[in-house]
Amino acid sequence: MNTPNGSAPPSTEPPDADPIRDTSSPARAALEAAIARTGLAIAPREETALLRRISRALTPGARDVPDETFHAALCAVRRKRWASRLMDLTRREGRIWISREDMERAAGSITDPEASDPVLLNALDPVMATRFRDLGDTPRAALEAMKADILDTGRVLSAAQTARLADAVADAFHLADRAHFVGGVQQEAEHRARTEASIERTARARRESEEQRLKEWESTLVRFQDVPPLLHCSHREALRWIAENRLPVARRVRQPEGQELWEFDPAEIIALRPLLPEWRRGGPEVGDRKERQGKGRDRRDNPLPEPPAVGKHVANAVIARVAALDRYAAHFRTARALERRITLVTGPTNSGKSHTALDALAQAESGLALAPLRLLAHEFREALAARGVEASLATGEERMIIPGSRHLAATVEMCPFNNPVDVAVIDEAQMLFDADRGAAWTAAIMGAPARHLYVLGAPDCIPMVRRIAELCGDPVDEISLERKSPLRAASSTVRLLDLRSGDALIAFSRREVLDLRAALMERGRRVAVVYGALSPEVRRAEAQRFNSGAADILIATDAIGMGLNLSIRRVVFASLRKFDGRQTRDLSVQEVKQIGGRAGRYGKHEDGVVAALTDAGSPRFIRDRLSAAPEPPEELRPYVQPDVDIVRAIATEIDSDSLYGVLARIRRAVLRHDDPNYRLADMEQPFAIASALEGVEGLDLTQRWTYAMCPVDDRDNGIRRLVGWAADHAAGIRVPPPGTGRLPPPDRAGREELERAEKRHKRLVAWRWLALRFPDFYPDRDDAEDSTRKLNDWIESVLRQQSRARTRR
Known part of the structure; x- marks a missing residue:
């Protein structure tokens, strides 16, 4: 029974009821008798746990326990220490494939309280044999599965470790020709190690060569004061032609005081001399954006000009123009040839943004629906089917082509840029601000070849979409929607025990989600979970369990904020701070609105409530952010990144087939830091993959770029595995x-x-x-x-x- 304030009442037992403190308790008497009888020594740190176990084992009135009961209790107390000892022993031997769980199972099987190190190690044999046989039907399958699992942990086996693992696997399968199997595995491992070392040496040499080549080119550059003599022109003319993007700045070097030093390729400048008479007569104004974007402008009659061709060894700014990175909108020729109209539909979660756009898409003769997630691409396809329109599907992992269909549902990265359609829909436009994927939204909005483009998103995206439309010269209509049901902040925090059916508990890591799940299930609650590591199919199944009432409570990361239809009554934050990959910070206004806005599904709940778990933070924090105006973006330059056409164009211009060299040139100076229109997306992972692939012979530039775009997680050694696959591909394997x-x-x-x-x-x-x-x-x-x-x-x-x-x- 609890007191009114929820605390336990004072104990009515006498103080001497505690067997741990009472020297005359039955448990202590039984412990001392067992020690005297068996001669087993116990450490002081083990005494408390032993007394508790013996106390539970004693029958009423008894003051002694059988030896086997004492042995079992002592073994139970020592299991944790034995598991730690096994960790030490196996790591010294290099057997990194044995997990902590394996060690705990082995320790749990030991019945000798004084087990020696050999006894502990022997207890691992049956545990590992079972695990190996569970990994595959054959020794080879089990070995490969175990090696892959080890690589996932970020560790790599040496050839000697691989041979030892193979020996253990062969023993588990009682392989007759064990020596032949182990020897073959070791030879393969040694060959693989030599291949990987060769790849790395070659990659290092090629990277150094590309860097040296770039440095040599940079050493030939000249300052602005040398340009007029090279062109035989005045300083005023040179400045005007630079402003008109006629004279390419090869390199921009930021100075400590914040100024920028311009450098030029003399060979490139000299090659432009034949064009000067035309420039002086008044050629097309390549730098006048206002005229290009004037009302009633017909892009087909006044196309964006092409950059001058000046040879192979050209400067970064010319490369940028060839690649269209500093005039990115011009890269999408099909879209620029169309008279596009953009309708920007914004509103909070649960405002029905997609309904109108999908209706227009379904009524069009041809159309395109672009979603941020594979799961949402499927939902768009299903939504079109419900409106009587069969659509094909394209995601990174799958294709589903419907013969005769003129509609496509796809993920944003799969946007087709060369096939004009009547209507296109792009969802979640606030992703434009995402450093990793924002460039895909820039490309989709600029390049979707649709006569009428619907862009859907949170209100935060309005200024960025307006800016992109301005760069494209496209007119914009804006529709602002309100929530269909009210959303309010709770007046107080919520205890874990007070969560009710229909609540969604939001955490910001997989570990925290699973910890909260375990805590709630211990209390008998039925729980569904959603977090990023789960596949879209599993996330959808978990959402369905929650929506159907098979689960009372949903626990999710901020992956809940996109792509799932959920019937949530109340959103409860388990934390009001998150680690964003760089730092731990408070949740932003948009994050609280986007995630909290999942509460109060229209037609299911009268309103939505947003709260915080007790000790997570103040209700006022949530209330202030829900009522705040959208935070003005710090940056209105959209992210851009190269595609395969751009990569090939740059490679041709610098006369190189090195993807590392191409990306190094892009990173070095293609877009200056203060470019007025664009900023380069975070390309760390593609660059890391390109760097690792430099040593793989037999792949062309396009194939390397494809590998660089592959979705891998380097926390699981994904790049190393990818390079291994690419090496096999290059070798014809x-x-x-x-x-x-x-x-x-x-x-x-x-x-x-x-x-x-x-x-x-x-x-x-x-x-x-x-x-x-x-x-x-x-x-x-x-x-x-x-x-x-x-x-x-x-x-x-x-x-x-x-x-x-x-x-x-």
């Missing part, structure tokens, strides 16, 4: 799809197995992405899709099974 391994029964799976399955799924996503682009070298797509479905079904079942098991307990 087919790359088999990653397997799932044998999955344990869902009701016996813990967090480690769940995380392992999620990483295997990510491997399959990358493989399937490559299989669409290189089908000859990534065969057996059907097997990969079957494995993907198997993993999704298993993960979904794990989440359901654990919920039921916890509820039963």
Whole structure:
């Protein structure tokens, strides 16, 4: 029974009821008797835990326990220390494939309280044998699955470690020709190690060569004062031609005081001399944006001018113009040839932004729907089907072509730029501000070849979309929508115990989501979860469990803010701060509105409530952010990045087939830091992949660029795995799809197995992405899709099974 304030009443037991402090307690008497009888020594730190276990084992009135009970209690107390000792022993031996969970299982099987190191190590053998056999049907399959899982953890096996692992696998399968298997595996591992070392040496040499080449070119550059003599013109003329983008600035060097030093390629400048008479007569005004964007301008009669061709070894600014990075809108020729009209539809979550746009799309003869996620592309396709329109589908991992269909649902990165349509819809335009993916939205909005383009997003995106429309010369109509149901901040915080059916609890890491899930299930609550590492299929299944009432509470990361239809009554933040990849900071106004706006689904709940968990922060924080005006963006220059055409154009201009060299040139000076129109997107991962691929012989520039765009996670050693696949591809070796391994029964799976399955799924996503682009070298797509479905079904079942098991307990 609890007191009115929720605390426990004072204990009515006498003080001497505590067996730990009472020297005359039955438990202490039993412990001392067992120690005297068995001669086993116990450490002082073990005494408290032993007394508790013996106290629970004693029958009423007894003051002694059997030796086997004492042994079992002492073993239970020592299991944690034994697991730590096994960690030390196995890591010294280099057996990094043995997990903490394996060690705990081995420690749990030991019945000798004085187990020595050899006894501890022997206890691992049956545990590992079972695990190996669960990984595959054959020793080879089990070995490859284990190596892949190890690589996912960020570690790499040496050839000697691989041979030792192979020996353990062969032993688990009772392989007759064990020496032959282990020897073959070791030879393969040594060959792979030599290949990887050669790739790295070659890559390093080529990177150094490209850097030296760039430095040599930069050493030939001249300052502005040298340009007029080279061109035989006046300083005033040179300045005017630079402003008109006729004279390319090869390199812009920011000075400590903030000024910018301009440098020019003399060979390039001299090559432009024949054009000077035309420039002086008054050629087309390439720098007058206002005239190009005037009312009634016909882009077909007044096209954007082409940059002058001046040879192969040209400057970064010319490269930028050839690549259209400093005039990015001109890169999308089909869109520029159309008379486009943009309708910008903005509003908070639950305002019905997509309804009108999808109606217009369904009524058009041809159309395009672009979504931020694969899951949403499927939903767009289904929404069109519900309106009587069959649409094809294109995402990074899949294609579904409907013969005769003139509509396409796709992810933003898959936007087709060369096929004109009547209507296009682009969703979640606030993603323009995202450093990683924002360039895809810039390209889609600038390049979607639609006569009528609907851009949907939160109110924050309005100034950026207006800016992009200005750069394109497209007229914009704006529609602003309000929420269909009210949204309010809760007046107080919410305790974990007070969460009710229909609540969504928001955390900002996978670990925190699973911790909260475990805490709620211990209290008998039925829980669904949504976080980024889950596949779209599993996220949709979890959302359905919540919407149908099969789960009471949804726990999610901010992945909830995009792409799921959820019937949430109340959003509760478990934290009001998040780590954004660089720092831990307060949630922004837009984040609180976007995530909190999921509360109060129209037609299901009268209003939406946004609250914070007790100890997460103040209700006033949420109230202030919900009522705040949209935060003005710090930057209105849209992100841009090259595509394969741009990469090829730059490679031709610098006369190089090195992707690293091309990207190094782009990063170095193609877009200056203060370019008035654009900023370069974060290209760290493509650059890292290009750098690693430099040593792989046999791939052309386009193939390297394709690999650089592959969705991998380097936290799971994804780049290293990708380079290995690319090396096999270059050598003409087919790359088999990653397997799932044998999955344990869902009701016996813990967090480690769940995380392992999620990483295997990510491997399959990358493989399937490559299989669409290189089908000859990534065969057996059907097997990969079957494995993907198997993993999704298993993960979904794990989440359901654990919920039921916890509820039963």
